[in-house]
Amino acid sequence: MIRRTLLAALLLPALLPVLTSDALAQSASSSPIVIKFSHVVARDTPKGKAADKFKELAEAATKGRVKVEIYPNSTLYKDKEELEALQLGAVQMLAPSMAKFGPLGVKEFELFDLPYLFSDRASLERITNGQIGQDLFRKLESKGITGLAYWDNGFKVLTSNRAMRVPADVKGLKLRIQASKVLDEQMRSLGVNPQVMAFSEVYQALQTGVVDGAENVPSNVLTQKMHEVQKHLTVTNHGYIGYAVIVNKKFWDKLPADVRGQLEGAMKQATEHANKIAQQENEAALEAIRKSGKTAVHVPTEAEKGEWRKALLPVHKAVEDRIGKELVAAAVKAASGK
Numbered sequence: 001m002i003r004r005t006l007l008a009a010l011l012l013p014a015l016l017p018v019l020t021s022d023a024l025a026q027s028a029s030s031s032p033i034v035i036k037f038s039h040v041v042a043r044d045t046p047k048g049k050a051a052d053k054f055k056e057l058a059e060a061a062t063k064g065r066v067k068v069e070i071y072p073n074s075t076l077y078k079d080k081e082e083l084e085a086l087q088l089g090a091v092q093m094l095a096p097s098m099a100k101f102g103p104l105g106v107k108e109f110e111l112f113d114l115p116y117l118f119s120d121r122a123s124l125e126r127i128t129n130g131q132i133g134q135d136l137f138r139k140l141e142s143k144g145i146t147g148l149a150y151w152d153n154g155f156k157v158l159t160s161n162r163a164m165r166v167p168a169d170v171k172g173l174k175l176r177i178q179a180s181k182v183l184d185e186q187m188r189s190l191g192v193n194p195q196v197m198a199f200s201e202v203y204q205a206l207q208t209g210v211v212d213g214a215e216n217v218p219s220n221v222l223t224q225k226m227h228e229v230q231k232h233l234t235v236t237n238h239g240y241i242g243y244a245v246i247v248n249k250k251f252w253d254k255l256p257a258d259v260r261g262q263l264e265g266a267m268k269q270a271t272e273h274a275n276k277i278a279q280q281e282n283e284a285a286l287e288a289i290r291k292s293g294k295t296a297v298h299v300p301t302e303a304e305k306g307e308w309r310k311a312l313l314p315v316h317k318a319v320e321d322r323i324g325k326e327l328v329a330a331a332v333k334a335a336s337g338k
């Protein structure tokens with residue numbers, strides 16, 4: 001031990017010039033600008049694939065002036081930490097789900113969690129591509145964050161070890177939710193005990209019975225192997241999961257204008273890719289879950305769908321005070337296209 005310390009002490013002065021010149025080379029203008037992009041899901045998901053696509057497009061468009069490092073599966077940070085890391089500049093880019101902006105103080109993003117708000121993609125795009133989507137991004141600026149794009153994922157299913165045909169079947173269950181008060185209200189209105197938990201902890205919590213079940217999109221259920229520890233899945237499509245791609249504002253504003261333009265172009269194309277693959281990825285995931293034979297998949301009948309809607313639509317009114325009465329009304333109007 002002592003010998004090793006001694007050796008290090010002796011070698012350090014010799015290494016110093018090398019270290020210093022390395023550091024200098026790093027800071028030289030020829031070294032690439034690094035974008036650390038952290039996310040919590042698997043690579044093989046709509047978000048994971050879109051992030052990889054952005055890396056490929058961004059590095060090509062900037063001819064190597066920018067290097068994008070992707071850290072999937074919460075390898076760098078979990079849900080809450082990643083937002084703090086972005087604000088501190090420890091990472092430059094994230095794509096958290098819209099349900100995760102409440103703890104940041106921008107609770108209006110939780111409007112995306114309103115049950116049965118969107119009927120289809122067009123209905124969603126009237127919000128993300130419209131005034132509401134723009135206004136939400138503007139709210140991030142004071143938090144030191146710039147919003148770049150909205151990436152789609154899909155509609156949520158419910159999983160647990162109990163068959164869940166109608167709302168009465170979930171009463172008394174303990175279900176994991178993301179950190180959104182709208183989701184909390186949604187679960188309480190069903191008589192469910194909601195448990196906020198980071199995405200990276202869900203599989204183990206389901207496996208050990210810390211929670212009875214969860215809600216998520218099929219692509220997340222499959223890639224986290226949640227279906228292997230859940231006997232039942234109901235295709236309720238009661239809510240939505242999508243993402244806001246965000247960057248550290250200071251970092252983004254300081255980029256050379258031409259580089260920023262190239263990155264914006266890459267983001268536009270990556271967004272088109274994300275929104276093109278999301279639905280088919282989730283359909284394929286649901287099919288793979290069904291084929292695994294580990295989980296019984298139930299698609300509600302029209303009458304059952306009616307019961308879920310009836311139980312969940314009052315949530316819109318219950319959360320008006322949190323999100324804003326006018327904003328809820330505007331979102332419902334925009335989503336309906338009327």
Ligand code: LMR
Nearest residue numbers: 040041097178199216220
């Ligand atoms: C979740 O926490 O369930 C999702 O937001 C994970 C994700 O990013 O899709």
